[in-house]
Amino acid sequence: MEITKQEVEKVAKLARLELTESEQAAFTKQLSQILTHVETLSRYDTTGVEPTATVLGQVNVFRPDIARPSLPVDRSVSNAPESADGFFVVPKIIEDRQPL
Amino acid sequence: MSIPKLSLYELHEKFTAGEVTATEIVRAYGLRIGQVEPKVKAYITQTKDAAVAQATALDASLKGWRKTLPMMGMPLAIKDNICTEGVLTTCASRMLGNFVPPYDATVIARLRAQGYLLIGKTNLDEFAMGSSTENSSVGPSRNPWNLQCVPGGSSGGSAAAVAADECVAALGSDTGGSIRQPAAFCGVVGLKPTYGRVSRYGLIAFASSLDQIGPITKDVRDAAFLLGAIAGHDPLDSTSADVPVPDYLKALKKKDLKKLKVGVPVEFFAEGLDAEVEQAVRAAIEQLKALGGEIKEIRLPRTDAAVAVYYVIATAEASSNLARYDGVKFGLRAKETKDLLDLYMKTRQEGFGPEVKRRIMLGTYVLSAGYYDAYYGKAQAVRTLIRQDFEAAFQEVDLIVTPVTPTPAFKFGAKSDDPLQMYLSDIFTISANLAGVPAISVPCGFSQTGLPIGLQLIGRPFEEETLLRAAYAYEQSTQWRAKKPAVR
Numbered sequence: 361m362e363i364t365k366q367e368v369e370k371v372a373k374l375a376r377l378e379l380t381e382s383e384q385a386a387f388t389k390q391l392s393q394i395l396t397h398v399e400t401l402s403r404y405d406t407t408g409v410e411p412t413a414t415v416l417g418q419v420n421v422f423r424p425d426i427a428r429p430s431l432p433v434d435r436s437v438s439n440a441p442e443s444a445d446g447f448f449v450v451p452k453i454i455e456d457r458q459p460l
Numbered sequence: 461m462s463i464p465k466l467s468l469y470e471l472h473e474k475f476t477a478g479e480v481t482a483t484e485i486v487r488a489y490g491l492r493i494g495q496v497e498p499k500v501k502a503y504i505t506q507t508k509d510a511a512v513a514q515a516t517a518l519d520a521s522l523k524g525w526r527k528t529l530p531m532m533g534m535p536l537a538i539k540d541n542i543c544t545e546g547v548l549t550t551c552a553s554r555m556l557g558n559f560v561p562p563y564d565a566t567v568i569a570r571l572r573a574q575g576y577l578l579i580g581k582t583n584l585d586e587f588a589m590g591s592s593t594e595n596s597s598v599g600p601s602r603n604p605w606n607l608q609c610v611p612g613g614s615s616g617g618s619a620a621a622v623a624a625d626e627c628v629a630a631l632g633s634d635t636g637g638s639i640r641q642p643a644a645f646c647g648v649v650g651l652k653p654t655y656g657r658v659s660r661y662g663l664i665a666f667a668s669s670l671d672q673i674g675p676i677t678k679d680v681r682d683a684a685f686l687l688g689a690i691a692g693h694d695p696l697d698s699t700s701a702d703v704p705v706p707d708y709l710k711a712l713k714k715k716d717l718k719k720l721k722v723g724v725p726v727e728f729f730a731e732g733l734d735a736e737v738e739q740a741v742r743a744a745i746e747q748l749k750a751l752g753g754e755i756k757e758i759r760l761p762r763t764d765a766a767v768a769v770y771y772v773i774a775t776a777e778a779s780s781n782l783a784r785y786d787g788v789k790f791g792l793r794a795k796e797t798k799d800l801l802d803l804y805m806k807t808r809q810e811g812f813g814p815e816v817k818r819r820i821m822l823g824t825y826v827l828s829a830g831y832y833d834a835y836y837g838k839a840q841a842v843r844t845l846i847r848q849d850f851e852a853a854f855q856e857v858d859l860i861v862t863p864v865t866p867t868p869a870f871k872f873g874a875k876s877d878d879p880l881q882m883y884l885s886d887i888f889t890i891s892a893n894l895a896g897v898p899a900i901s902v903p904c905g906f907s908q909t910g911l912p913i914g915l916q917l918i919g920r921p922f923e924e925e926t927l928l929r930a931a932y933a934y935e936q937s938t939q940w941r942a943k944k945p946a947v948r
Contacts, residue, residue, distance in 0.1 A: 371828065372821065376783075376786070376805055378805035378806055379809070380809075387821055390879055391821060393880050394822060395822075397768055398771065398826075400765070401765055401838050404762065406844075409841040409844050410844055411837060411844060412840055412843040412844045412847060412894075415655050415656075415847065415921075416656050416896070418699070421698040421699075431563065437789075439558075439562070439789070441790075441792070448788050450788055450800060451799055452799075453799075453800050
């Protein structure tokens with residue numbers, strides 16, 4: 361399957377990856393090659409075959425709803441690029457309101 | 461007595477008997493690392509100094525009292541995608557270049573409770589994605605048998621460190637062969653346990669339905685010994701299995717393959733298999749027969765689908781797992797970004813290397829609207845067929861024997877420009893991950909140029925004992941382990 365540069369751009373945006381021109385060109389070619397190989401799977405008839413998501417066959421694993429020790433706040437944010445008062449700091453998301 | 465030449469089990473026995481102190485052990489390994497590490501480059505972070513302090517405290521606490529725990533005083537190397545509290549854990553990625561985990565992985569907590577000594581964090585392909593360590597952000601490790609060759613990957617640093625006697629044993633992780641392939645390339649033993657046998661809590665996730673932590677060791681007994689120290693149910697990992705852990709060392713007592721049926725899948729001896737590798741593996745199969753194994757030709761007809769299935773499922777899971785690297789909670793954050801979206805885009809552009817980006821792209825593509833059923837759904841269904849192949853085979857045989865890799869270790873740069881070729885070299889190892897079954901790589905010879913060749917044994921789920929028994933019987937009946945790499 362040949363994929364286009366436009367599709368690569370679209371996927372990169374979905375994956376939140378800013379790609380350089382040369383990365384876009386390389387990925388367009390390489391992903392086409394890999395997907396062509398993946399398409400060889402079509403020769404296997406999978407009508408009525410259940411998909412495998414996990415090999416253990418577990419459905420739900422429950423634990424008692426009991427509070428247990430967890431990481432304290434200061435250690436939870438210890439690796440954050442920016443934090444303040446135990447919170448993660450991110451750029452402003454909501455624009456300032458226009459004054460009335 | 462040269463301490464770094466001893467196996468884990470031998471060193472444990474000497475330590476328990478009081479013949480050697482933890483301080484002496486750490487000092488000996490410190491010297492050895494000082495000698496060969498500049499050539500091998502197995503480690504991302506060395507923790508010798510902390511190990512010395514730990515060893516001193518350990519020796520003081522043991523004075524006159526020698527009741528020791530299995531891993532006490534043992535200097536182990538840990539792959540740098542396994543979280544170690546307070547010690548840098550980078551995944552060989554710029555993204556986590558400054559990440560210091562605030563907690564231990566469960567395997568580390570277990571080793572720590574036994575008094576192990578962390579000697580260093582080993583190199584890998586970035587986020588365990590690769591087969592050569594060439595995708596590491598700090599540069600590749602080198603194969604101790606030939607410094608011009610790759611050590612394999614992704615646990616290449618762990619395998620190289622064990623082969624070069626820079627640690628007594630190591631932990632790696634295996635998603636599609638990342639323990640077994642580097643073990644084969646470096647002439648050491650690598651065991652990928654059954655999916656769920658070892659807790660994945662604190663293993664930085666690549667593909668959650670495939671990842672397993674396992675031992676890389678100097679011999680089979682060490683693999684049994686170390687597996688016993690890390691295996692078992694963990695409430696912190698909902699995919700860890702609540703199955704009792706047997707005494708794996710006991711499984712080694714038989715020293716033969718009597719009453720074991722050993723399957724040889726014809727699909728693994730096809731085109732593309734190097735003649736020297738085939739010869740070595742065929743000779744090993746004869747040896748398994750001589751040890752009492754009943755050899756039987758079997759079929760795993762969907763083997764040729766494994767690479768395609770793997771690179772859809774593993775990348776799909778990776779694209780989801782790696783979404784957490786957004787420059788907010790930990791790791792890298794790009795500077796001078798105009799808004800939150802820009803921060804995500806630029807952080808991920810700067811933080812990830814080419815192979816990680818390629819896999820995130822592929823995984824995002826196969827999960828995206830319009831392609832999900834054709835690629836991801838199809839791959840999951842064919843994964844079921846591959847599992848059924850193994851289930852059918854294990855009705856007939858107790859073990860499956862194959863090569864680990866199509867060729868011995870390759871030279872740097874040989875495959876790094878062609879991702880599909882690199883992926884196809886994983887052909888013999890990835891089926892075991894897709895089926896969730898345990899598999900071990902054990903040395904079975906050398907190429908004419910002196911590079912190690914590996915034999916793979918694959919077993920039924922949670923039957924690591926059978927694997928270890930057969931691998932040990934084989935190893936003890938051959939002399940491959942006597943040969944050591946020339947690096948000094």
